[in-house]
Amino acid sequence: MTKLSVNINKIATLRNARGGNVPDVLKAAADIERFGAQGITIHPRPDERHIRYQDARDLKKIVTTELNIEGNPEQSFIDLVLEVKPHQVTLVPDAPDAITSNAGWDTITHKTFLSEMVQLFKSHGIRTSIFVDPVLELIDGAAATGVDRIELYTEAYAKHFPQDPNQAIASYAAAAKRANELQLGINAGHDLSLENIQFFKQHIPGLLEVSIGHALISEALYLGLDNVVNMYLHRLK
Template sequence: MLLRIFAGKVTIIEMTKLSVNVNKIATLRNARGGNVPDLIKTVKDIESFGAQGITIHPRPDERHIRYQDARDLKGVVKTELNIEGNPVEKFINLVLEVQPDQVTLVPDSVDAITSNAGWDTIKNRLFLKEVIAEFKSHGIRTSIFVDPVAEMIEGAKETGTDRIELYTEAFAEGFKEGHPNAVKPYVDAALLAQDLDLGLNAGHDLSLENIKFFADSIPGLLEVSIGHALIAEALYDGLEKTIQSYLEALS
């Protein structure tokens, strides 16, 4: 436990948790049609290396994580299972069946290669409110994927969600181009989330290059979900060392 003084406020904070998105492990497995690499074994290893959560994002075409993977992982994950996805009927039914620790609602189109925008929480407020109420009635913590825009965060509060997940691609791109001030909208978003009593997660294009700066800058950051960069970095440094590097950066 740490004390952080930010904008004149003293806040008790815990270490930001690392949830590893294992979609890329499933992509590699599916490329050959067998069970190499073994997703279940890899998830167990990732947890043993210190990760505090596992994230999966099953898409309708099951091109990486399959719906059956979600069922299989329910009895395997010992830390926190987070299932991301667009709340179409098939996804909702899966989440209610598996009962993960957290569900993160992402507005993906069917043909999206990766997540590329947050929710318009004003336009979709009634729909999100209904879906979230269903998940929360089953004891599942909810999070909404949003851009760092005040109106969208305020709209998220109206849906009844427990948390928001900030879509961090714009920060990552700005940071890579040498503009550390690209983090400012995310700082403002985090402070607003605190004022609204919303838990705060973040994800998309976070990497070892930018994660420490981001985590040090953002007040109240509870969890980051990282997949593509972490798996790519592990090709060089190994999975255990890479996870330890993230945990060190987040501590």
């Protein structure tokens, strides 16, 4: 079964909009685990507009499944990850002012930098993943860094899925095949939803983990958090 890691950034966004501690990010994470999710993902940004660096420290103390920290490996992020030591760090090349992640790494151009980051985090016992588009050359480039896993950036899949699911999945299936040949673990995330997750899972061999935040939290407004987590788990079986 593919693991479900729930990105709780949107819960932190709601908390920060009003100040105080409602909703409680730590309680939400604990509840999401209790409902059956196998991981918690956070993506702190330098302006702390949703997840705060202190949230990362506090979550490490209470998460009982797996904690995945995503972000661009600039110095403050590196320092945070080495302090917290999550189970997994996912390297994402987003600019500080990005609303959300909008591209994977050029693993060829940035091979030296990514290799250095991968070795740094792995030397501290942290499983490391690189966010990539479904391009075979970039999968090869990721493997050359020594990384443990890739995370397939799935916005294009989600965008084209309603019109032609088979065309939408084609490049991702090819990328997964190459990753499996290179013995890279496969994660995926971005705009995956209850509508498109099952088809994605069925066509991606060796899919270890999906990270889902915006869609899952939005769906939970209508269907309830416990119910939605279990709907995803059912589709991922």
